Amino acid sequence: MQPASISTLARQQTFLTSSRNAASRYNTSVSETSPASPLRPALFLDRDGVLNEDQGYVHRWEDFRWIVGAREAVAAFNRAGWLVIVVTNQSGIGRGFYSEDDVQALHAKMSEDLGGIGGHIDAFYYAPHHPDAPVDAYRHPDPPDRKPNPGMILRALREWPIERAASILVGDKPSDLEAAFRSGVRAVLFQGGDLKAFLASALPEVDVS
Ligand SMILES: [Mg+2]
DSSP states (O other), X not given: OOOOOHHHHHHHHHHHHHHHHHHHHHHHHGGGOOTTOXXXXXXXXXXXXXXXXXXXSXXXXXXXXXXXXXXXXXXXXXXXXXXXXXXXXXXXXXXTSSOHHHHHHHHHHHHHHHHTTTOOOSXXXXXXOBTTOSSGGGBOSSOTTSTTSOHHHHHHHHHSOBOGGGOEXXXXXXXXXXXXXXXXXXXXXXXXXXXXXXXXXXOTTSOOO
């Protein structure tokens, strides 16, 4: 993975600014949403470092620790009518550290736990490939789904009724933001703390109470 160049980051900044304006326009019209307009905004979330503490290749429920406010943030965006979609690089699969079944089992546990507070994640997308994967099936020189490539986000945009201009991605690395930028989705960098409080600040137009 190449680090994001300065020019890329500058473009992202420009994009974020213009997208924020687009979001304002969208939210102005939310109260006027008609049945003929079924598109919904999506909250795209990186997983490790955003929803759970990134301890490196987390794949067991017993090692999983929610970020403070993460569950509550998901439930709040559910209530606000947003789709909540996880997009996560999981090269640990390609590297042979754990299996797709392990990842799916962990996501099922996350969903079960979220259900306890009335929250849910609409979809999990994970990217198992890596250029150096020892597992043949997961080796790819430039995996299209692996962030900073936009494959997972573009697929979600095709598979769900998403209003792209109103959507946002939350990531903890420049590669997350670049994948969003390349998908035409605005993005914000989360650097730790309380995720719900962070989103309340980043998206004051959304009621996350
Ligand atoms: Mg992360």
